[in-house]
Amino acid sequence: MTRLTTCLDAESVAERAAAHVTRQLQRAKEERGLAHVALSGGTTPGRTYELLAREPGLWDEVHVWFADERCVAPDDPESNYLLAEQSLLSPASIPAERVHRMRGELGPEEGAAAYAREIGEHLPSIAGGPPVLDLIVLGIGPDGHVASLFPGAETLDAGEGAICLGVHDSPKPPPERITLSLAVLRAARGCLLLANGTSKADAVSAMLGEESRHVPASLLRRERLTLIVDDDAAPPGPRP
Numbered sequence: 001m002t003r004l005t006t007c008l009d010a011e012s013v014a015e016r017a018a019a020h021v022t023r024q025l026q027r028a029k030e031e032r033g034l035a036h037v038a039l040s041g042g043t044t045p046g047r048t049y050e051l052l053a054r055e056p057g058l059w060d061e062v063h064v065w066f067a068d069e070r071c072v073a074p075d076d077p078e079s080n081y082l083l084a085e086q087s088l089l090s091p092a093s094i095p096a097e098r099v100h101r102m103r104g105e106l107g108p109e110e111g112a113a114a115y116a117r118e119i120g121e122h123l124p125s126i127a128g129g130p131p132v133l134d135l136i137v138l139g140i141g142p143d144g145h146v147a148s149l150f151p152g153a154e155t156l157d158a159g160e161g162a163i164c165l166g167v168h169d170s171p172k173p174p175p176e177r178i179t180l181s182l183a184v185l186r187a188a189r190g191c192l193l194l195a196n197g198t199s200k201a202d203a204v205s206a207m208l209g210e211e212s213r214h215v216p217a218s219l220l221r222r223e224r225l226t227l228i229v230d231d232d233a234a235p236p237g238p239r240p
């Protein structure tokens, strides 16, 4: 079952999300000596990253990965890396050797292949399955996309062996992107999905309904999913 928390506003979402990430990273470090977290871009998680940058010691032994990237240079205002860099990586002084950037400037295919190789060098897979991240932080589009896995896209059929994929026709600009595969999202020990605002309400309700390729967020492993939303994005019904 998905754990759903509804908060009063976007600031409370960010506070709850930062507390969740903190707990999951601490737990991974206690259990395995290090932690692997993947970040998303977009407008929603920035405040969470800012709060997380203030946690002393939290980022020791943590490797930072990305759920997706736009095919732009890392200093482009559209870059997901730039958002993370400004809100978290630089303020928390996370050393470059523990930050694994998707190289969007290489283009979708080359960038995805390079990232799959880098993941293979650092991340354990269990019993030959996909590599296992401790936590993936996700936003959701009004169309139900997560990372750069869009409704009905071929990338959703890439199979268990796919780690990282190139995207050429993203309906959300820019069209060229790199994304972790659905298999990697599903293999993670946890996914944390954040949603704020009325424009996300239908997508949040849809992802909690039947699994569908037309709502990629509905394909996440529900028992490993934590959903934190504000009142405006919350599904109808009593507030949990």
Ligand code: 6PG
Pocket (backbone or CB within 6 Å): 040, 041, 042, 043, 044, 045, 068, 069, 070, 080, 138, 139, 140, 141, 145, 146, 147, 148, 172
């Ligand atoms: C991206 C993302 C994408 C994002 C959602 C939500 O590169 O755009 O990683 O999956 O998380 O589109 O975006 P907002 O937070 O801006 O609504």
